[in-house]
Amino acid sequence: MSENNAKKKMSFGEAWQKxxxxGIFVLLLVILAVIRPSSVFSASSVPQILKQSSVNILLALGEFFAILIAGIDLSVGSVAALTGLFTAKMMIVGVPVPLAILAGILIGTGFGFINGMLVNKTGLHPFIITLGTQSIFRGITLVLSNSRSVYGFPVxxxxxxxxxxxGIPIPVIIALIAAVILWFVTTKCKVGRNIYALGGNIDAAWYSGINVNLHRLIVFMISGTCAGLAGVVLLGRVGAAEPAAGTGFETYAIAASIIGGTSFMGGKGKIPGVVVGGLIIGLINYAMTALTLPSTYQQIVMGALIIIAVTIDTVVGRKS
Known part of the structure; x- marks a missing residue:
C-alpha cells in the first residue's frame, strides 16, 4: 500500500505541468471576484475580454512554436501591425474583403519566411534576427503609413x-480555429513531432534524419502566419490601422506561452495551455484597465509573471 501511495503522490513539478x-487562471478570477466583480464579470465585459484575448492567443500560438525549438520571435507585434496596414490599404483601394484578408495573412507568412531564412543562412540566434526584423518591420509600417492611422475600409x-x-465573438472563433488546427499539427502530424524533437535536442534530431533548417523555417512561417492573422483581427477590433499597433505585444505573446506551460529550454508545451495563457493575459489587461490602473503597472505585472513562470519552469526542469 505504501508503495502504491508513493507512486500516486504527485510531485510539485508534475502538478505545475498539469x-x-x-491554477493561475482560477486564482486570478478569485482575486478579481473579491476586488471588483461588477467590472469584470458582466454581460458586457466577458465578450470584451474574449475579444482582447483573441489577439493575445493568436500571437502566443505563433510564439509557442518559436519557443518550442528553444528560440524566440520578437517581431510578432511588428508583423501584426504591418500586415494590418497592408490589409487596410488593400481594402481601401477596392480589393474584395476576403481577398484582402487572405493576402494580409499570407504577407505575415512571408515575413515569417524572411525570419526563418535569415536564421538559417546567418546561423545567428533567433533573438538577434527577430530583434532586428522587429525594428525593420516597424519602420516599414511607419514609412508606408506616413505615421498616420489608416481607416475608411468597408463596413x-x-x-x-x-x-x-x-454569442461567441468572431475574433474568438478565429483564434479557436487556429488553435485547433495547430493542435492537430503538433499532436497528429509528423512535422509536429519533428518540431518537438528539434526543440528537445537539435543534434539528436539532425542525426535522426530530420531536416533542421526546413523545420526551423516552417516554425517561423507558422509564427508569421499567426501574427498576420492577429493583425487582421486587431485591425477589425480597433477600426483602423495604427502605426503603433502591436507595440509590446511580443511581451504578451511570450508571457502567454510561458504561463501556458511552454518551456524556454524547448521541446515542451501544449497548445491548450497557450490558449489559457492568452486568456490570462487578456484578463489581466482588461482587469487593470477596469480597475483604472496605469498601463505602466500592466508592464510590471507582465514582466513579473514572465520571471516567475520561467523560474518555476527552470526549477521543475532541474528536478525532473
Missing amino acids: FGTI SFTSLMSGSVV
Missing part, C-alpha cells in the same frame, strides 16, 4: 469582425 496554468469588414456566432 494544473499550473489553470462589411468591421461588421464581420464585430459580429458573433451563438
Whole structure:
C-alpha cells in the first residue's frame, strides 16, 4: 500500500505541468471576484475580454512554436501591425474583403519566411534576427503609413469582425480555429513531432534524419502566419490601422506561452495551455484597465509573471 501511495503522490513539478496554468487562471478570477466583480464579470465585459484575448492567443500560438525549438520571435507585434496596414490599404483601394484578408495573412507568412531564412543562412540566434526584423518591420509600417492611422475600409469588414456566432465573438472563433488546427499539427502530424524533437535536442534530431533548417523555417512561417492573422483581427477590433499597433505585444505573446506551460529550454508545451495563457493575459489587461490602473503597472505585472513562470519552469526542469 505504501508503495502504491508513493507512486500516486504527485510531485510539485508534475502538478505545475498539469494544473499550473489553470491554477493561475482560477486564482486570478478569485482575486478579481473579491476586488471588483461588477467590472469584470458582466454581460458586457466577458465578450470584451474574449475579444482582447483573441489577439493575445493568436500571437502566443505563433510564439509557442518559436519557443518550442528553444528560440524566440520578437517581431510578432511588428508583423501584426504591418500586415494590418497592408490589409487596410488593400481594402481601401477596392480589393474584395476576403481577398484582402487572405493576402494580409499570407504577407505575415512571408515575413515569417524572411525570419526563418535569415536564421538559417546567418546561423545567428533567433533573438538577434527577430530583434532586428522587429525594428525593420516597424519602420516599414511607419514609412508606408506616413505615421498616420489608416481607416475608411468597408463596413462589411468591421461588421464581420464585430459580429458573433451563438454569442461567441468572431475574433474568438478565429483564434479557436487556429488553435485547433495547430493542435492537430503538433499532436497528429509528423512535422509536429519533428518540431518537438528539434526543440528537445537539435543534434539528436539532425542525426535522426530530420531536416533542421526546413523545420526551423516552417516554425517561423507558422509564427508569421499567426501574427498576420492577429493583425487582421486587431485591425477589425480597433477600426483602423495604427502605426503603433502591436507595440509590446511580443511581451504578451511570450508571457502567454510561458504561463501556458511552454518551456524556454524547448521541446515542451501544449497548445491548450497557450490558449489559457492568452486568456490570462487578456484578463489581466482588461482587469487593470477596469480597475483604472496605469498601463505602466500592466508592464510590471507582465514582466513579473514572465520571471516567475520561467523560474518555476527552470526549477521543475532541474528536478525532473
